[in-house]
Amino acid sequence: MQLNTILNCMPIVPSPYKAKGIFKNGHFATIYSAKLRPIPSLIQTRERLELSDGDFVDIDWSYNIAKNEATKKVAVLLHGLEGNAQRVYMKGQANVLIKNGWDVAGMNHRGCSGEENRLYLSYNSGRTEDLAELINHLLTHKNYEEITLIGFSLGGNVLLKYLGEQKEVPKQIKAGVAISTPLYLRGALEQLVKTENVVYSQTFINDLKKKYKRKMNQFPNAMNADELKKIQNLLDFDNLYTAKAHGFEDAYDYYEKSSSLQYLPNIKIPVLILNAENDSFLSSECYPYDIAENHKNIHLEVPKSGGHVGFHVSNNVYYSERRTLDFIEKISRDE
Template identity: 40%
Template sequence: MPILASSYRPPRFLANGYLQSILPTLFRRLDDAHLTRERIDTDDGDFLDLDWSCQGSDTLVIVSHGLEGHSRRPYVLGTVREANRNGWDALAWNFRSCSGEMNRLPRMYHSGATDDLHRVVLHALTRGYRAIHLVGYSMGGNLSLVYTGREAHLLPEAVKSVAAFSVPCDLRSSAFQLAKWQNRIFMWRFLKDLRVKMADKAQRFPGRVTLKGYDDMSSFQEFDDRYTAPLHGFRDAEDYWHQSSSLRYLHQIRIPALLVNARNDPFLSPACFPVDIARQHPSLTLEMPDSGGHVGFIRRTPDQTYWMEQRAMAFIRSAHTVTADTLEKQPQTA
């Protein structure tokens, strides 16, 4: 599809990608009192915590958070609020280890763990929803795109669209992007947060996890080589990145899909802007605002409504007009 011109314009003096990435985390606050938590068991002896905000609709928006995020982050709550304002139910789910309680197994979550997202979708269908729309941010956006592409053969018919924002489509190049000196504050924060979890894993699973040398690590290549890959069945970081990058699976997506990556996102490499793929794809819309940062897209409003959440809802509304029959008649890309 054609590359879409973006309507997003940053507030004055807030166009910088680093400011857009940092300020929402520091200053944006939204109420989470309307969420109701449910815990579901997984078939491998673990659990997932789901936070619901329901209005009795037959349409559900499922929101997937980013790396070391959770269902109560402002961008997730903002998306839940906008879904409710449109009359839809919303479900914000927590990746394993991210709900405030450590999960039971050595494994946690990763960018290609589509099995858990599939569990959430199937569980939601038991409530009778006729339409499900996926919205994901950063890692959650990559996960949502991998799910709708790589696992297209498993996708229930009720899943009608996917919208993803600030997505590291190519995990390898994004890992090296974050390792650059100008991004050291982000890398330090991720490794600091993950250290707490790996310390817990090392205490409970001493034969599989160790903290030895952790404080000498400074990149995702080191972290993924030591922890992500062996705990989740990958050979090494390179194998993990290769198998879990949504860039590989975009061409397999057969439902309306939106990918929004800001050109000044400090986390993203040039490979995360798949212009050539989007131009040839029958159902993928690529939008590249000049500004927005990483999961930023700040907009000054009295109730702290941000552009990206409204953009996701607008895309979902438009997806209602696209039928499965229309997509099947369009040419497929290789």
């Protein structure tokens, strides 16, 4: 099927992506793409954005190499849980964009850039305030006429929630792309604690416990070793840190209020949600066919394969990276 035909099959988009060989296995695609895919070479320049609450986020910039003149287009990239702007999927996407006329702002969530953030709170799946401040920074201090938002996993949930909770989205924001996104956080948690996902959940909890320990040194009155010992899984972490630090009653209150699924009907610009059918991180609620069928702006593509951020075609370019470019450039042309 030709790409222009696919792009016109809205809002539920038939996917041409077909994984080859062992990449049809979702777990292999996920693990290979996160741990074994060679990291693309990418020049990044860091900018520190001071936030209104006294904290900061670091933005890793990469610039358009397709033209000699400055571009008017920028893509904001948002990474997943305990990731950063140096992750292979962030650099892979950035490489495709800068070669096609875009600047890229890779946003590191608080505490994810290699330096601990200053405050007790950090980031979570529904915290959109930092993204809003970055967008305001782009609008007031940069000269961009077109902004697109691209998020992976947790970052996808953040951008969809941001777009859906705004009464008015800045006119410069033209499109969004959410890849391998847990739209329903409680369902995603219940998936991750299943036996088949123990490798992923254990990796996440090990990283989060290290983060808790580092922050405990900063905030000994709010965090302690006894609580650290109680953290055995992701639910424990969200109960003992995420919910408490960010003003939620408990983990389930956090999941309910932060899930982007409930905000999709309010989105006013075109977005692409690319979630693989064999993504073991995602529950059935993370495939919003009913919303997409009745919403002109929600474009849902569900390939049979791809795992979690694992849409392998070659080590150089993944299907998700090219698909993202095609989607946002079509929106740009149609403006």
